Amino acid sequence: MARAYVALGSNLDDPRTQVLRGFEALASLLDTSLVARSRLYRSAPWGVAEQPEFVNAVAELETRLTPLDLLGALLAIERSAGRERDRARWGPRVLDLDLLLYGNAVLDQPGLTLPHRYLHERAFVLLPLADLAPELEVPGRGRVRELLARLATNDCAVLN
Numbered sequence: 632m633a634r635a636y637v638a639l640g641s642n643l644d645d646p647r648t649q650v651l652r653g654f655e656a657l658a659s660l661l662d663t664s665l666v667a668r669s670r671l672y673r674s675a676p677w678g679v680a681e682q683p684e685f686v687n688a689v690a691e692l693e694t695r696l697t698p699l700d701l702l703g704a705l706l707a708i709e710r711s712a713g714r715e716r717d718r719a720r721w722g723p724r725v726l727d728l729d730l731l732l733y734g735n736a737v738l739d740q741p742g743l744t745l746p747h748r749y750l751h752e753r754a755f756v757l758l759p760l761a762d763l764a765p766e767l768e769v770p771g772r773g774r775v776r777e778l779l780a781r782l783a784t785n786d787c788a789v790l791n
Contacts, residue, residue, distance in 0.1 A: 633736075634666075635692045635701060636763070638729040638747070638756050646686035647671060647790065649712060649726045654690060656708040657728075662695035663704075669759030675786035677753060682723045686790065689731070689759035698733045702743050705730060731756065737770050746770055754782045 637657060641649035650671060658665035669689045676682045694701055705728040712726035731747045738745040750756055751772045757779040760767070765776040772778060 632693045632695060633734045635694055635698075635733045636731040636760060636767075637690045637692060637705065638687065638727075638731050638759075639690060640685050640687045640727040640729075640755070641725060642676070642683040642685040643723050643725045644713070646683075650686050650688050652712065653708065653726050653728060654688070656711070657690050657692060660692075660694070660696070660701075660704050663701070664693045665690060666693055667691040667763050669762035671790040672755060672758055672787050673790050674755035674788075677755065685755065687755045687759060687787075689756065689763060691763045698730065698736060698738060698743060698745060699740075701733065702730050729756075731760065732767070732769065735768075735770055746772065751778045752782070754779065754784045755787050757782065758784060758787050 639650045639653040654668050672687045674685045674687050676685060709726050709728055714725050729747055731750050733745050736745045746769050750769060757775060761775050761779050767775045769775060
């Protein structure tokens, strides 16, 4: 079994519900267990500012799936939620699932980079990841809590 972390985000079609459904879909994956889930966070858009706020979270999984098989499953969940990947990069989306970490794997393949290439730059990912594993070492970057300490977090807040 490998430990994997997946970021969830949504800013369309009732984002809170979309993220909660994303957790349910992750929990139902074959050969995979949902170990823990972070709190939900509200965050300002990243990349393209002219869009609604996001709801973000992180899931901790144990899986027997390979990184590429897990990625394929994440993309299938996105599609079933109505995600259209032909939209503008960093634009609005119904559900976004990003494979952040897969054990200590360091990969750079077409379609999959581990750890996620922007993980260390995004407070809306590091805050929920710190809920689950603040001492986790991100290969080549440092501990989650240390990475988070370098970022402004004023555009993110826990949802009640």
